[in-house]
Amino acid sequence: MKNQAVNDQIAGTTHASAGFDEMVRPDGSIRPAYQKLADWLSQQSRGLMAKKQEEAEAIFRRLGITFAVYGDSASNERLIPFDLIPRIISAKEWRFLERGIEQRVRALNAFLYDIYHRQEIIRAGRIPAELITSNEAFLPEMIGFDPPRKIYSHIIGTDIVRTGENDFFVLEDNLRTPSGVSYMLEDREAMMHLFPELFSAHRVAPVERYPELLRQTLESVAPQSCQDDPTIAVLTPGIYNSAFFEHSFLADQMGVELVQGSDLFVEDGALYMRTITGKEKVDVLYRRVDDAYLDPLTFRPDSSLGVPGLFDLYRAGRVTIVNAPGTGIADDKAVYAYVPDIIEFYTGQKPILQNVPTWRCAIKDECAHVLQNLETLVVKEVHGSGGYGMLIGPHATKAERAAFAKKIAAKPSNYIAQPTLSLSTCPSNVGTRVALKKGSLVVNSSQGGGTKDTWVLED
Amino acid sequence: MLGRTAASLFWMSRYIERAENIARLTEVGYRIALTPDIGSGHREDWQSTLVAAAGLNPYLERHAAITPEKVQHFLLFDRDNPSSVRSCLETARNNARAVRTALTREMWEALNSTYIDFTAVKASDLGSGKLPEFLDWVRQRSALFRGSMLGTLLRDEGFHFGQLGAFIERADNTARILDVKYYVLLPTNESVGGDLDAFQWETILRSVSAHRSYRHVYKDRYRPWNIAEFLILRQEMPRSFRFCYGWIERSLEGLSEILGQSPQSRHDSSAILSDLKNASMDEIFQSGLHEFLSAFIKRNNDLSSRIAHDFHFL
Numbered sequence: 001m002k003n004q005a006v007n008d009q010i011a012g013t014t015h016a017s018a019g020f021d022e023m024v025r026p027d028g029s030i031r032p033a034y035q036k037l038a039d040w041l042s043q044q045s046r047g048l049m050a051k052k053q054e055e056a057e058a059i060f061r062r063l064g065i066t067f068a069v070y071g072d073s074a075s076n077e078r079l080i081p082f083d084l085i086p087r088i089i090s091a092k093e094w095r096f097l098e099r100g101i102e103q104r105v106r107a108l109n110a111f112l113y114d115i116y117h118r119q120e121i122i123r124a125g126r127i128p129a130e131l132i133t134s135n136e137a138f139l140p141e142m143i144g145f146d147p148p149r150k151i152y153s154h155i156i157g158t159d160i161v162r163t164g165e166n167d168f169f170v171l172e173d174n175l176r177t178p179s180g181v182s183y184m185l186e187d188r189e190a191m192m193h194l195f196p197e198l199f200s201a202h203r204v205a206p207v208e209r210y211p212e213l214l215r216q217t218l219e220s221v222a223p224q225s226c227q228d229d230p231t232i233a234v235l236t237p238g239i240y241n242s243a244f245f246e247h248s249f250l251a252d253q254m255g256v257e258l259v260q261g262s263d264l265f266v267e268d269g270a271l272y273m274r275t276i277t278g279k280e281k282v283d284v285l286y287r288r289v290d291d292a293y294l295d296p297l298t299f300r301p302d303s304s305l306g307v308p309g310l311f312d313l314y315r316a317g318r319v320t321i322v323n324a325p326g327t328g329i330a331d332d333k334a335v336y337a338y339v340p341d342i343i344e345f346y347t348g349q350k351p352i353l354q355n356v357p358t359w360r361c362a363i364k365d366e367c368a369h370v371l372q373n374l375e376t377l378v379v380k381e382v383h384g385s386g387g388y389g390m391l392i393g394p395h396a397t398k399a400e401r402a403a404f405a406k407k408i409a410a411k412p413s414n415y416i417a418q419p420t421l422s423l424s425t426c427p428s429n430v431g432t433r434v435a436l437k438k439g440s441l442v443v444n445s446s447q448g449g450g451t452k453d454t455w456v457l458e459d
Numbered sequence: 460m461l462g463r464t465a466a467s468l469f470w471m472s473r474y475i476e477r478a479e480n481i482a483r484l485t486e487v488g489y490r491i492a493l494t495p496d497i498g499s500g501h502r503e504d505w506q507s508t509l510v511a512a513a514g515l516n517p518y519l520e521r522h523a524a525i526t527p528e529k530v531q532h533f534l535l536f537d538r539d540n541p542s543s544v545r546s547c548l549e550t551a552r553n554n555a556r557a558v559r560t561a562l563t564r565e566m567w568e569a570l571n572s573t574y575i576d577f578t579a580v581k582a583s584d585l586g587s588g589k590l591p592e593f594l595d596w597v598r599q600r601s602a603l604f605r606g607s608m609l610g611t612l613l614r615d616e617g618f619h620f621g622q623l624g625a626f627i628e629r630a631d632n633t634a635r636i637l638d639v640k641y642y643v644l645l646p647t648n649e650s651v652g653g654d655l656d657a658f659q660w661e662t663i664l665r666s667v668s669a670h671r672s673y674r675h676v677y678k679d680r681y682r683p684w685n686i687a688e689f690l691i692l693r694q695e696m697p698r699s700f701r702f703c704y705g706w707i708e709r710s711l712e713g714l715s716e717i718l719g720q721s722p723q724s725r726h727d728s729s730a731i732l733s734d735l736k737n738a739s740m741d742e743i744f745q746s747g748l749h750e751f752l753s754a755f756i757k758r759n760n761d762l763s764s765r766i767a768h769d770f771h772f773l
C-alpha cells in the first residue's frame with residue numbers, strides 16, 4: 001500500500017525501467033536503506049516538492065553556484081540542476097566502495113611513481129612501453145623527480161556507476177584536477193536547509209570536514225625546506241573557468257588565498273604572491289589549472305594562466321604542486337583498460353572494484369570488434385576528458401556512426417570502446433523543470449549534468 | 460591580502476557607485492524632458508547628461524542625433540558603453556565573483572540578485588512612465604549593497620578598499636555634475652537668474668539627491684554660490700568633495716594602521732583634504748570655478764592611480 005503511494009509520488013520521475021532500481025525491488029518492496037525516505041515521500045504533496053524545488057533553485061542562484069558549459073554561449077553561466085531526492089548508500093555498501101577506491105588510488109599512485117622512475121611494470125611486460133612513451137599525458141619533465149611523500153595524485157575523482165545490487169563499475173579515474181566536491185558540500189547544505197526533518201530521521205555520515213581534511217592533506221606535503229606553517233594557495237584559471245565557483249568555495253572554506261597566475265611570481269628561489277604590502281611566500285599550490293598551462297617556460301609558452309619558472313621551483317623542492325604534474329598518464333583512457341593489471345602488479349591483490357569492459361582500438365582484433373558493433377558501444381577518445389568528442393552508438397544516426405568509423409580507422413590508437421551499461425535508477429523529482437537533454441547518457445557537470453545529495457548511512 | 464583582491468574590491472565598489480550615479484543622472488534627464496517650459500533646453504540637457512556621465516563622445520560615435528530614447532538606452536542598457544548601468548553592474552559583479560570569498564554572503568546576494576534581475580529587464584519594458592520606477596529600483600539596489608557592506612563586512616583591509624572605491628567615484632561624479640553646469644553657478648549669474656536658472660540649479664541638486672537637504676542647511680532659496688559650496692565644501696553633505704575626502708582619509712588611515720606603513724597615497728589624500736578644509740568659496744570663484752573643478756577631477760584621478768600603485772593592484 002505504502003509503495004503504491006510512493007510510486008504515485010514519484011510517478012513519471014523514474015526512467016529506464018530495465019535498469020537496477022536503487023530504491024524499489026522488482027517485487028515492489030522498498031530496499032532497507034530507502035525505507036524511511038520512502039515513508040516520508042509518501043506523505044509529501046506534489047505541490048510541496050515543487051515549492052521546495054523552486055526554493056532550492058533560488059538558494060543556488062543567489063549563491064552563484066553555476067557551472068559554465070563550454071561552447072554554450074547563450075547561457076555562459078548555467079545553474080546546475082539539483083535534484084531534491086537523495087541517493088542513499090548503506091554503510092555496508094560504502095565500506096565496500098571505500099576499500100575498492102583506496103586500493104585503486106594507492107595502486108595508481110604507485111604506478112605513477114614507477115612510471116617516472118624505474119618503470120618496473122614495463123620491464124615486467126605487464127603494459128606495453130609505447131602506451132607510455134608515445135602518450136601525450138606522459139611528462140618526461142617528471143622523470144626521476146620524487147614529489148613529497150611520493151604522492152602524485154592527492155585529490156582524485158573516481159567515477160563509479162552501479163548496475164545491480166552488488167555491481168559497481170569504475171567508469172573512469174580523474175587524477176589530474178578533478179572537480180565537483182563543492183556541489184557535494186553545497187547540496188548537503190541545501191538539503192539540511194530544505195528538509196531538516198529527514199536528517200533527524202537518518203544517520204547520515206557528515207561531509208562537512210572535507211575542507212579541513214583537504215587543508216591537512218595540503219599541509220602534509222609542504223616542501224621539506226618549509227620550516228614554519230606552510231602557506232597554501234588555490235590556483236584558478238579565473239572567473240570564466242567552468243569550475244571557478246568551486247575554486248573560490250574551497251579557498252574560502254580552507255581559509256587560504258585564491259590566486260591567479262598573474263598574482264604569482266618566482267623570485268630568489270621561492271614562489272610569491274603579490275599582496276597589498278608587497279609579497280608573501282607560497283609553499284603549497286593547490287592548482288586547478290591543467291599541466292600544459294602551469295609554466296610557460298616549461299610547457300605551453302603562450303599560456304598566461306601559469307607562472308614562469310614554477311616548474312623548476314617545483315623540481316628543486318621549493319614549492320609543492322598538488323596534484324603533481326604528469327598524473328594524466330594514469331587516468332588516460334588507453335591506460336584505463338590496464339588498471340586491473342596495475343592494481344595486481346602493485347598491491348598483489350585482485351581489484352575490488354571492476355572496470356567497465358573496454359576494447360582498445362589500438363589492438364587490431366579489438367578494433368575490428370568495435371567497428372562491427374558501433375551501434376551498441378560508446379566510443380571515447382583516449383585523451384579527451386569531460387565527455388567531449390565521443391560517440392554514443394545507440395543514440396547516433398547511421399551517418400554519425402559512419403563518420404565516426406572513419407575517424408577510428410584513421411587513428412585507431414586514439415579510441416577505446418565500452419558497452420552502454422544498463423545504469424541503475426533512483427527516484428528523482430523532475431516535475432518542475434528538466435534541464436537535461438532527454439535520454440542523454442552522458443552525465444558530467446562540464447556537459448550540464450545534474451547533482452543530487454548522496455547519503456552514506458552510518459550503522 | 461592579494462593586490463588583485465584589493466583592486467577587485469575597489470573597482471566593485473566604484474562600479475556600484477557609478478551605476479547608482481548614472482541612474483540618478485538619467486532620472487534628472489528624464490525630468491527635464493517632461494518639463495516643456497524650458498523650450499530649446501531639451502536637447503542640450505540630454506547632452507549635459509551625457510557629458511556628466513562622461514559618455515558624450517562614445518555616444519556620438521554610435522549615434523548621429525541626441526534623442527531621449529537613444530540616450531536612455533545608451534546610459535542604461537548599452538553593453539558597448541562601459542559606464543552604462545548594465546556594464547557597471549556586470550563589471551561590479553565580475554569583480555565580486557573574483558573575490559567572492561572576501562565578501563559577505565549578504566553583499567554577494569545583493570549584487571548578484573541585482574545583476575540577475577537587471578538582465579531580465581528589456582529596454583522595451585520601460586515605456587509609458589515606468590522608467591522612474593526602474594531607476595528608483597537601481598538606486599535602491601545600490602543602497603542595499605552599500606548597506607550590506609556597512610552592516611556585515613569585517614572592518615579589515617577589504618572594507619577600506621571598498622570605501623576608497625565608493626568615495627573616489629562619488630567625488631568624481633559630483634565634480635563632473637558641477638563642471639557640466641559650472642556656468643550657471645557663477646556669482647554673476649545670481650542677479651540675473653530667471654526661471655530657467657532656478658530650474659538648472661534644482662537640476663544640479665537633484666542629481667545628487669540634495670534638493671531638499673539644501674533647504675535644511677541654507678534655509679533659503681536656491682543660490683548658485685550656496686549650491687557650489689554645498690557640493691564642494693560642506694562636510695555634512697554626503698556627496699560633497701569634503702565629505703568624500705573625509706572618508707577617503709579615514710580609510711587610508713585605517714589601512715596604514717593595519718599594514719603598519721604610511722603609503723604615499725595617504726599623504727596625497729591628506730593634502731587634498733586639508734586644501735578643502737582651508738578653501739573658501741571666495742577664493743574658488745576668484746581663481747575660476749571651472750579651473751578649480753578640472754584640477755580637482757585630475758587630483759582625484761591621480762589619487763586613484765596612486766592607490767593602485769601603493770597597494771599593488773597590478
